[in-house]
Amino acid sequence: MLQIEIDHLNKHYGGFHALKDINIAIEQGAFVALVGPSGCGKSTLLRTLAGLEKTSSGDLRIAGESVVNKPPRERDVAMVFQSYALYPHMDVEHNMNYSMRLKRRPKQEIADRTRVAAETLGLGALLDRLPKALSGGQRQRVAMGRAIVRNPKVFLFDEPLSNLDAALRVHMRSEIRKLHERLKATSVYVTHDQVEAMTMADHIVVMRAGVIEQQGSPLELYDRPTNKFVAGFIGSPAMNFVPVTVSPEGGRLVLEKDPSQSLPLGRKLVPDARLLAGLRPEHLAFLGGPGDLAIKVIVEAVESTGSMTFVTASVASQQVVAAHSGRPGVGRDSEIILYISPNNVHLFDAETERAIR
Template identity: 60%
Template sequence: MTVHQIELTGINKYYGAYHALRDIDLKIRKGAFVALVGPSGCGKSTLLRSLAGLETISSGDLVIAGAKMNGVPPRKRDLAMVFQSYALYPHMTVEQNLTYSLRIRGIDKAEAKRKAEEVAATTGLSHLLGRYPRELSGGQRQRVAMSRAIIRNPKAFLFDEPLSNLDAALRVHMRKEIRALHDRLKATSVYVTHDQIEAMTMADHVVVMRQGIIEQQGAPLDLYDRPVNKFVAGFIGSPAMNFVPASSGSDGKSLLLEFDEPQTIPFMKPVKAGQPLLVGIRPEHFELAGDADAMLRLPVGAVETTGASSYITTATQPELVIVLNNRAAIRSGEVIGLCFDPSHLHLFDQQTEIRLG
């Protein structure tokens, strides 16, 4: 039987007439790592703050560890929040920052020190307990912020874009550390990010939000393989999925891609003849092909080589982005042949943008 540590049912949040969260239903099992992801203004931070008690929900039910939390103040929810800003006390050492919450709860000094040393050993801060925040790097400060949350042994950890202030290399390192720490503690974690790469690489369960609603939720690869609509398809994956307006052929075995110079490709799944479609294909699913095997022949607009991969942008309307995992000897202006596995195509209704099939 699945044990849910957090359950949100019919959650709505209004700021005056603005409807920030719309009928949110979300169940988070105990020990899960859940990422809330979406563009700026989609409601993910509002949802996290509502969970923490920093925002009052307008309607719906919020249950944590079996207890209804509607109206319960933040300090009584037993949740630990890690913010984008480290929010460390600058006049306190690392050890004092870690033990502060314990000391104000009346835990004696020796026990608080023991707990700080135990947590510091887990997070790699043992040699830094005597330092002040100004003497630490950004990554070390973020570790202190996480350690301060861990020492409370909460029912769940809430992360609000904790890596946004770090440089790219340190972000990659810290996301591995956070996930490894989650696995060691067997904690329940809810992680807000606008970076879908963070969500895909760290989480067991990804929740994609837009304009206050949950567009889709599920395992990361389920969202990648079967996005429910164009928005999710374009948001999950980097570079983003390509979309081309199209219509189904009268023979039921082909699609007419509506580039500035239309091209026909084979497609065996049944589609209503003449139906206006959007065909989606991910950049990494293309392969170069010779004349005999090419399904598409397109002119090249730009080529960017990173060393391990080549990024090709076509000189078409709409343009395609193609990722080849090698150093392709291709130049701007050249016409290239492309092939792909038709099973990798995604079809969406052109008007509703909802997935077909």
């Protein structure tokens, strides 16, 4: 059953077209991430879902009912903001149940819902504290608790973890996902961090300049990006792109700035076509197997995190990064061979940047 349906939605600010013909269908209970660089329109789309922004055209349905002309309070959605937006003069308990008190819900219902939300989020011992006495992670939990007590049809998260330190972000990612699975709620989560999206979401929507570039499951976007932008955005470190030209017979990729190197893909391509070869850092290996392609590179830098080693190298005047789970023992300025399976080489048209299957 579809919980959210966005149908040909557009948003204009004067002459600026912020959202362009957006179409998304979200199943009930799904966790959907909206990702993209700053200014791509993901927060505008979330605010439009919440009713904080009006649509210019198109339809928006929640649980089968159009909410385009409904104010935020009638949409039955709850939003968790990046800034927490807690009332500083209210303790945790009153911050969490403020919306219910405004609606004059029965006192026992307010108490029961607050207690359940507090237990769910591990806030039971903090109900009498003011926000200033809480850590960043605790404040974010209170903001989530305020959304939970409303028992909405849809949870909306607007970059809720961006104010937290790295270790706490990882912990809170897990907590939000567990909470989602426990509540069986429909969640829409905005983030610029593709790692958050990949690890938390069932469905990812990648946006750029107000347009949906691609949407699908995390692994679908990783394995089959529709264009260079999605390929470079999904995956960390980002995909390497090397300009190549297809050989006259159509079976090899010749590096444009180093014609002495070529990659025999074993499949027929349009002869003399100009392409970009996409090579993921984690697919570039220091030891090759049968059928692997070999690329000669010059090492420029070696960075180790202990568990991972990142080797930055140059090939055909192009910088590439290789990620290795071990410690390859290579040195700066050394010439080495990197290997990659032909199946892991992504191809994109040099002009349109669309993927070539």
